[in-house]
Amino acid sequence: MSMPRYTLTLWRIAVFIAALVPLAYWSSQVAINAAGPEPGRYLLLNIGQGILWMLLLTLSLTPLTKLTRWKGFTLIRRQLGLWTLTYALLHLFCYAVFILGLDLSRLGSEIVRRPYIIVGMLALTGLIVMGVTSNKWSMRKLGKRWKTLHKIVYLVLGLGLLHFLWVVRADLEQWSLYAAVGALLMILRLPPIARQLPKFRQLIKRPGQARA
Amino acid sequence: MLIKIAKPGDLRESDVTPESVYLSRRRFMGGLAGVGAGLALAGRAQAAASDYQDVPAGNPPGWFKPKLENAEWDSVVPADRELDKLTPFEDATHYNNFYEFGTGKSDPARNADSLETQPWSVVIDGEVANGGRFDLEDIAKPSRLQERIYRLRCVEAWSMVIPWLGIPLGDVIKRAEPTSKAKYVKFETLVAPDQMPGQDSSFALIDWPYTEGLRMDEAMHPLAILGLGMYGRELPNQNGAPFRLIVPWKYGFKSIKSIVRISLVEEQPVNSWQAIAPDEYGFYANVNPKVDHPRWSQATERRLPNSLFNPNIIDTRMFNGYADEVASLYQGMDLRKSF
Ligand code: HEM
Numbered sequence: 272m273s274m275p276r277y278t279l280t281l282w283r284i285a286v287f288i289a290a291l292v293p294l295a296y297w298s299s300q301v302a303i304n305a306a307g308p309e310p311g312r313y314l315l316l317n318i319g320q321g322i323l324w325m326l327l328l329t330l331s332l333t334p335l336t337k338l339t340r341w342k343g344f345t346l347i348r349r350q351l352g353l354w355t356l357t358y359a360l361l362h363l364f365c366y367a368v369f370i371l372g373l374d375l376s377r378l379g380s381e382i383v384r385r386p387y388i389i390v391g392m393l394a395l396t397g398l399i400v401m402g403v404t405s406n407k408w409s410m411r412k413l414g415k416r417w418k419t420l421h422k423i424v425y426l427v428l429g430l431g432l433l434h435f436l437w438v439v440r441a442d443l444e445q446w447s448l449y450a451a452v453g454a455l456l457m458i459l460r461l462p463p464i465a466r467q468l469p470k471f472r473q474l475i476k477r478p479g480q481a482r483a
Numbered sequence: 484m485l486i487k488i489a490k491p492g493d494l495r496e497s498d499v500t501p502e503s504v505y506l507s508r509r510r511f512m513g514g515l516a517g518v519g520a521g522l523a524l525a526g527r528a529q530a531a532a533s534d535y536q537d538v539p540a541g542n543p544p545g546w547f548k549p550k551l552e553n554a555e556w557d558s559v560v561p562a563d564r565e566l567d568k569l570t571p572f573e574d575a576t577h578y579n580n581f582y583e584f585g586t587g588k589s590d591p592a593r594n595a596d597s598l599e600t601q602p603w604s605v606v607i608d609g610e611v612a613n614g615g616r617f618d619l620e621d622i623a624k625p626s627r628l629q630e631r632i633y634r635l636r637c638v639e640a641w642s643m644v645i646p647w648l649g650i651p652l653g654d655v656i657k658r659a660e661p662t663s664k665a666k667y668v669k670f671e672t673l674v675a676p677d678q679m680p681g682q683d684s685s686f687a688l689i690d691w692p693y694t695e696g697l698r699m700d701e702a703m704h705p706l707a708i709l710g711l712g713m714y715g716r717e718l719p720n721q722n723g724a725p726f727r728l729i730v731p732w733k734y735g736f737k738s739i740k741s742i743v744r745i746s747l748v749e750e751q752p753v754n755s756w757q758a759i760a761p762d763e764y765g766f767y768a769n770v771n772p773k774v775d776h777p778r779w780s781q782a783t784e785r786r787l788p789n790s791l792f793n794p795n796i797i798d799t800r801m802f803n804g805y806a807d808e809v810a811s812l813y814q815g816m817d818l819r820k821s822f
Pocket of ligand 1: 315317319320362363392394395398431432434435438
């Protein structure tokens with residue numbers, strides 16, 4: 272599907288702004304005192320779910336591209352990946368600053384002592400590794416290994432869900448929804464199923480796509 | 484220190500009045516002595532009108548109003564009222580763990596309107612001579628309402644300071660005439676999925692009814708009360724209306740809400756959280772800064788409300804600061820094992 276260049280640029284800017292909206296909204300809730308008596312934890316938890324949103328959206332781009340062949344989805348993959356990392360860093364920031372009051376010795380001891388935090392840190396490390404190798408230079412340098420390296424995104428998804436599962440206290444409904452979407456996205460990557468995706472395109476064909 | 488629940492007149496101030504719990508602002512005699520000694524020596528006969536100015540009026544049952552007018556205000560208050568300032572009513576009523584109404588902290592405030600609290604009856608059964616189903620009014624009637632300003636320490640490492648209105652749990656138990664076999668007290672919350680949407684979730688890990696328990700001597704301790712109100716009014720639904728437990732030296736989840744059944748039993752009951760995660764939540768759940776929850780430290784707590792760059796972190800105290808009063812209950816026990 273061909274589109275003018277500027278449309279794609281606008282699309283990328285729109286995605287950028289859309290990714291900022293939740294952060295702006297949560298911050299405004301804190302600013303107007305509508306985030307409850309523990310605003311730091313409000314941000315921590317919301318941003319924590321935000322990481323999963325970003326991660327799942329990032330992982331949905333490849334199947335969406337297969338379904339639609341629209342290159343706009345591929346174009347925002349790196350951006351959404353970096354948003355996932357940004358949210359994760361903000362989540363860690365909330366924890367260290369708003370929950371622990373920047374008590375670094377406690378941060379250190381909590382990181383080594385609590386399994387759910389260890390798992391979170393592992394996931395964050397994976398995101399950081401992908402983030403710093405998300406540039407053209409690294410892609411050239413790593414060649415084929417780049418693709419292999421970025422498969423750790425699946426590990427990050429698993430670790431993120433495990434971390435969340437450990438946080439959940441009494442009701443698994445929300446967690447199950449994230450896990451179900453994650454599982455669906457993984458299934459869509461299984462080669463026999465991934466191969467079928469372009470065929471579905473015929474079913475959802477719209478006039479614009481017919482010319483692609 | 485031994486705390487006996489004694490005949491009127493048996494309790495001396497020195498027996499029961501902890502250093503940390505002043506009797507009243509004007510240091511009247513009384514305080515905890517009101518327990519057992521009946522109506523002896525109130526803290527304050529009148530609520531200061533200014534205390535709860537901003538608190539919205541509720542819709543209490545008719546019998547509640549005269550009790551409120553006759554309440555003993557400031558019956559137990561924190562020693563340091565600057566450090567332990569009252570949590571604003573708005574925060575205490577919009578930041579709740581009450582999973583019957585959802586798992587988010589603001590869910591109970593949003594969903595608890597559907598709870599029908601009038602009329603309310605409570606079954607008292609098990610090892611008692613005088614059991615049965617009682618109207619809440621009749622359970623409350625013989626005891627004078629007392630205001631207890633307690634620290635509330637949640638197992639999630641945050642805390643508040645709440646002015647409860649309640650009656651001593653020991654009074655209610657004594658009236659039920661426990662038999663010699665009564666070793667524990669078991670409490671159950673209402674089960675009503677039509678009123679409590681959280682009980683309708685097929686993903687809930689709690690096996691309703693929410694259940695809690697106390698050892699007999701814990702239940703008879705003068706600090707343990709059955710709450711009917713807070714902030715000078717009846718309990719809002721999301722805070723466990725119309726009848727809940729308050730055990731200030733234990734983590735908040737022990738203080739079970741919207742109670743419909745109190746059973747005196749011989750065997751130690753399994754409380755709901757212990758049933759879900761026995762390695763994380765024990766039967767005793769005494770506030771203890773030295774025993775961490777597996778997922779976080781209990782050494783400190785965030786006193787709410789806090790703000791982003793001032794998380795208001797304070798040291799957690801043994802038995803939530805009520806060690807002078809309750810430590811003797813646990814003498815000789817390994818609190819690391821009996822957590
Ligand atoms: C990519 C990695 C991560 C993901 C996807 C993630 C996701 C989440 C999610 C979804 C929640 C629960 C939100 C809720 O209950 O509504 C959460 C909570 C939490 N996370 Fe993370 N997280 C990650 C990394 C980390 C790291 C690195 C840390 C700390 C070093 C951390 C610390 C916490 C804490 C303390 C909580 C709150 C627990 C509580 O008080 O209930 N997370 N996280």
